[in-house]
Amino acid sequence: MDINSYISSGILEQYVLNSASPQERQEVECMSHIYPEIKTALTQLQTAIENYAQAHAVEPPAALKAKIMAEVDKTPQDSGESTPVIPINSSKTATKEFNRYGKLAIAASICLLVGLGVTYLTLNGKVNELSADVASLSSKNDQLNGENSNLNAVVDSLSGNLSANTALLADLSSFDTKKVQLGGTDLSPESKVNVFWNAASKNVYMKVDDLPAHAEDKQYQLWAIVDGTPTDMGVFDISLASNLQQMPYPVENAQAFAITLEEKGGVESPTLSELYVIGNV
Numbered sequence: 001m002d003i004n005s006y007i008s009s010g011i012l013e014q015y016v017l018n019s020a021s022p023q024e025r026q027e028v029e030c031m032s033h034i035y036p037e038i039k040t041a042l043t044q045l046q047t048a049i050e051n052y053a054q055a056h057a058v059e060p061p062a063a064l065k066a067k068i069m070a071e072v073d074k075t076p077q078d079s080g081e082s083t084p085v086i087p088i089n090s091s092k093t094a095t096k097e098f099n100r101y102g103k104l105a106i107a108a109s110i111c112l113l114v115g116l117g118v119t120y121l122t123l124n125g126k127v128n129e130l131s132a133d134v135a136s137l138s139s140k141n142d143q144l145n146g147e148n149s150n151l152n153a154v155v156d157s158l159s160g161n162l163s164a165n166t167a168l169l170a171d172l173s174s175f176d177t178k179k180v181q182l183g184g185t186d187l188s189p190e191s192k193v194n195v196f197w198n199a200a201s202k203n204v205y206m207k208v209d210d211l212p213a214h215a216e217d218k219q220y221q222l223w224a225i226v227d228g229t230p231t232d233m234g235v236f237d238i239s240l241a242s243n244l245q246q247m248p249y250p251v252e253n254a255q256a257f258a259i260t261l262e263e264k265g266g267v268e269s270p271t272l273s274e275l276y277v278i279g280n281v
Contacts, residue, residue, distance in 0.1 A: 001035075003035055003037050003038060006031065006038065007037070007038060007041045011024060011027075011028060012028065012038075012041060012042050012045050013045065015028040015042070016042070016045050016046050016049055017049070028042065168205070168244075168246070171196075171198045171201055171203050171205070172196055172198075172205070174198055174200065174201075176198050176199045176200035176201070177196055177197065177198040177199075178196070178197050178198075178199065178281055179194060179195070179196055180194070180195040180196070180197060180256075180257050180279050180280070180281050181193075181194055181195075181279050182194070182195060182257055182258065182259065182277035182278055182279035183277060183278070183279060184210075184276065184277055185275050185276060185277065185278065187274070187275060187276055188211070188212055188276045188277070190210055191210050191211050191212070191276050191277050192208075192209040192210045192277070193206065193207070193208050193209060193210075193211065193259060193277045193279075194206070194207045194209065195222075195257045195279070196244075197224075197251070197254055197257075197281065199252070201250070202250035202251055202252050203246060203250055204222075204224070204233055204246070204247040204249070204250065204251060204257075205244055205245065205246050205247070206222060206236070206244070206245060206247055207242070207243070207244045207245070208238065208242055209242075211238055211259070211276060211277075212276075213238060214238065214261055216264075217263065217264050218261055218262065218263065218264060219235045219236075219237070219261075219262060219263070219264045219265065219266065220235065220236055220238060220259050220260070220261055220262075220276070221233075221234070221235045221236075221259065221260055221261075221262045221266045221267070221270070222234060222235075222236065222247060222257065222258075222259055223257065223258045223259070223260065223270050224251040224254040224256075224257055225254065225255050225256040225257070225258065226251065226252075226253050226254055226255065227253065227255075228255075230258070230269065230270050231249075231251060231254075232249065232266065232268070233247045233248075233249050233251065233257075234247045234248040234249055234266070235262070235264075235265065235266040254281055255280065255281055256278060256279060256280045256281060257278070257279055257281070258270070258275060258277065258278040258279075259275075259276050259277045259278075260272070260274045260275050260276065261274040261276060262274065
């Protein structure tokens with residue numbers, strides 16, 4: 001569209017002077033929304049006409065109203081006969097009206113498309129915002145699920161520890177549990193170890209008070225003496241033995257307990273020359 005030609009066509013002046021038809025007024029209003037140049041020209045024209053009218057305003061004579069009313073009284077009344085209307089149906093007029101309505105249709109279509117475009121962009125922006133909100137909520141939900149899983153793991157661990165501690169306390173506080181003090185031999189007179197054996201559950205617990213450190217390829221091994229025969233009760237790490245720990249094997253009819261220093265991983269029969277502590281039940 002030639003914007004300059006449209007501005008110079010005189011339709012903007014007709015709009016400002018209120019002499020344009022309703023269709024022309026709609027056309028001007030729509031085009032001014034589409035093209036900033038037309039909007040600016042229209043605003044400037046309105047301002048210029050208002051300024052001119054204010055600058056050249058003339059106060060009418062006081063007797064003008066009376067003179068006008070006197071002339072109206074002299075005007076003959078309408079006889080009732082209607083003035084014949086001669087229709088103009090030239091091709092030039094029809095072409096002008098077609099062009100006018102064509103412009104109006106094009107302008108209306110452009111306005112509609114612009115409105116639809118703005119609506120689409122707005123809805124698309126809302127969809128993107130909602131998608132971002134959904135993604136954020138999904139991420140938070142995953143985070144909460146992860147935290148919930150961690151919490152459940154902690155609860156399960158505490159429950160397991162509580163169950164184990166409950167069983168341990170039940171064993172240790174039972175009248176069937178005997179405390180066996182293992183004293184040091186000539187090899188290690190200062191060594192001391194306490195063994196707790198429940199004759200009913202057959203569980204064995206041990207706590208080291210004092211045992212000398214050993215080489216990395218060595219390991220202490222606990223033995224139960226049953227009917228005069230040493231029975232393997234398992235090896236243990238000296239670094240953890242200061243805490244009360246349950247030995248892996250149960251035993252019954254134990255008469256004594258002893259600890260020897262053996263090859264790492266344990267042996268089938270104790271090395272009596274490496275006997276560090278022993279004590280009778």
